[in-house]
Amino acid sequence: MRSYDFSPLYRATVGFDRIADLMDRALSADVAQSAYPPYNIEKTAENGYRISIAVAGFSADELSVEVKEGALTVAARKAAAEAPKTYLHRGIATRAFERRFALADHVRVAAASHADGMLHIDLVREVPEALKPRRIEIGRGQQVEAKAIETIEA
Secondary structure, three states, X not given: OOOOOOHXXXXXXXXXXXXXXXXXXXXXXXXXXXXXXXEEEEEEEOOEEEEEEEOOOOOHHHEEEEEEOOEEEXXXXXXXXXXXXXXXXXOOXXXXXXXXXXXXXXXXXXXXXXXXXXXXXXXXXXXXXXXXXXXXXXXXXXXXXXXXXOOOOO
């Protein structure tokens, strides 16, 4: 396993701590992480995404979707069966799972739906107006005066 030192990145940038932490987490992730349940991540629009997770055998009541501190967590716990069943072949896995997805800044969960053994989670990236690009007018040879928009009396 290789180890990378991100301290030069911290010294030369301001405000990119989350990116370095994300890269560090991705490089040190456990390779033997379970692939269960299978999932897809698709881009549905310019600022829209959808995570589709195969959750065959789980009802909507047995699934939970939670967003906390920039991470989306999807978990499932199978309810206890009333009467034990005897299977001749059991090919549908209904074991409990927890899957985490790191969300970028300004990405929020818009909706979640459960249909046909699939859990669909729709995400939307909403960039605040203050962060959108804007054109700044350049004055031509004249000095620009700063004008007070509103004064507050003490």
